[in-house]
Amino acid sequence: xxxxxxxxxxxxxxxxxxxxxxxxxxxxxxxxxxxxxxxxxxxxxxxxxxxxxxxxxxxxxxxxxxxxxxxxxxxxxxxxxxxxxxxxxxxxxxxxxxxxxxxxxxxxxxxxxxxxxxxxxxxxxxxxxxxxxxxxxxxxxxxxxxxxxxxxxxxxxxxxxxxxx
Amino acid sequence: xxxxxxxxxxxxxxxxxxxxxxxxxxxxxxxxxxxxxxxxxxxxxxxxxxxxxxxxxxxxxxxxxxxxxxxxxxxxxxxxxxxxxxxxxxxxxxxxxxxxxxxxxxxxxxxxxxxxxxxxxxxxxxxxxxxxxxxxxxxxxxxxxxxxxxxxxxxxxxxxxxxxxxxxxxxxxxxxxxxxxxxxxxxxxxxxxxxxxxxxxxxxx
Ligand SMILES: [Zn+2]
Numbered sequence: 001x002x003x004x005x006x007x008x009x010x011x012x013x014x015x016x017x018x019x020x021x022x023x024x025x026x027x028x029x030x031x032x033x034x035x036x037x038x039x040x041x042x043x044x045x046x047x048x049x050x051x052x053x054x055x056x057x058x059x060x061x062x063x064x065x066x067x068x069x070x071x072x073x074x075x076x077x078x079x080x081x082x083x084x085x086x087x088x089x090x091x092x093x094x095x096x097x098x099x100x101x102x103x104x105x106x107x108x109x110x111x112x113x114x115x116x117x118x119x120x121x122x123x124x125x126x127x128x129x130x131x132x133x134x135x136x137x138x139x140x141x142x143x144x145x146x147x148x149x150x151x152x153x154x155x156x157x158x159x160x161x162x163x164x165x
Numbered sequence: 166x167x168x169x170x171x172x173x174x175x176x177x178x179x180x181x182x183x184x185x186x187x188x189x190x191x192x193x194x195x196x197x198x199x200x201x202x203x204x205x206x207x208x209x210x211x212x213x214x215x216x217x218x219x220x221x222x223x224x225x226x227x228x229x230x231x232x233x234x235x236x237x238x239x240x241x242x243x244x245x246x247x248x249x250x251x252x253x254x255x256x257x258x259x260x261x262x263x264x265x266x267x268x269x270x271x272x273x274x275x276x277x278x279x280x281x282x283x284x285x286x287x288x289x290x291x292x293x294x295x296x297x298x299x300x301x302x303x304x305x306x307x308x309x310x311x312x313x314x315x316x317x318x319x320x321x322x323x324x325x326x327x328x329x330x331x332x333x334x335x336x337x338x339x340x341x342x343x344x345x346x347x348x349x350x351x352x353x354x355x356x357x358x359x360x361x362x363x364x365x366x367x368x369x370x
Contacts (some may be wrong), residue, residue: 053301067196074229
């Protein structure tokens with residue numbers, strides 16, 4: 001009968017702790033009399049536990065600094081904005097700090113294959129600076145295109161959203 | 166589609182608004198709080214640490230750029246994950262995940278640099294756990310992108326159906342159905358790893 005599917009759907013919410021108490025009671029009652037769903041439940045519970053085993057480490061300080069550096073660059077480029085990251089007013093010393101951070105970051109990233117560090121980019125090189133400049137220009141272009149990112153719910157739609165469900 | 170949430174009571178929305186009004190420390194707070202969840206979201210979606218870092222930076226740069234036009238209509242995290250999800254889905258659509266799928270389905274390729282060091286007590290347990298995590302990763306990578314995003318938000322970011330629905334731009338019941346299919350796909354794919362009896366009786370406790 002179709003009700004098995006309903007109970008199985010409930011089982012997922014039960015395992016994640018989201019099933020209301022009265023439905024949980026009905027579910028337990030069903031499992032007592034349905035070995036097929038009981039077995040399914042055991043597998044679902046084990047699946048939930050297995051998924052929990054996939055844990056990730058903390059994000060490294062180096063990658064945080066890369067973003068801060070990019071934002072710093074952005075701030076210094078976009079000083080025409082009234083509100084800017086880091087300070088409301090132009091402060092040349094920040095460029096010096098940004099340069100120092102960049103050098104430190106380049107040094108850190110040049111260490112061979114440390115786990116947890118994204119090694120694809122090498123901030124501090126001319127190529128990378130040009131690349132970041134390009135990205136920021138692209139971002140400005142994107143902003144001018146007005147993709148609606150400033151409006152929650154109005155982000156750029158992708159074909160899978162809304163139609164793939 | 167978008168429900169009127171209670172953004173004014175959301176402390177993160179408040180931070181975004183104070184950032185908009187000129188307080189840079191509010192943005193720093195948001196960055197500190199959400200950088201890691203966003204990087205982890207991308208890592209689980211795309212399973213490439215460098216791309217995850219890159220896309221996470223992109224999210225915060227976009228938020229930075231959008232500050233002047235920010236209008237709170239939902240919780241800040243909904244907006245944040247909506248940007249992140251769109252970036253991830255666009256990335257996956259563009260790259261079609263071919264290389265990643267190859268890598269994650271091959272159990273012998275060893276740990277990606279982003280897996281946690283294993284603390285299992287014995288070498289046998291360590292190997293078993295590693296194999297399970299590899300299979301979990303491969304199973305998640307094999308899901309269609311929207312199912313994958315829904316599972317990651319639900320399982321690893323503790324997001325409710327309503328918020329996932331707002332992120333994905335669909336109804337709550339569609340999200341429930343999507344998640345049911347996703348977990349069913351994962352169960353089918355990972356059922357051989359299930360140890361019978363392990364979970365028995367837990368429901369009745
Ligand atoms: Zn049944």
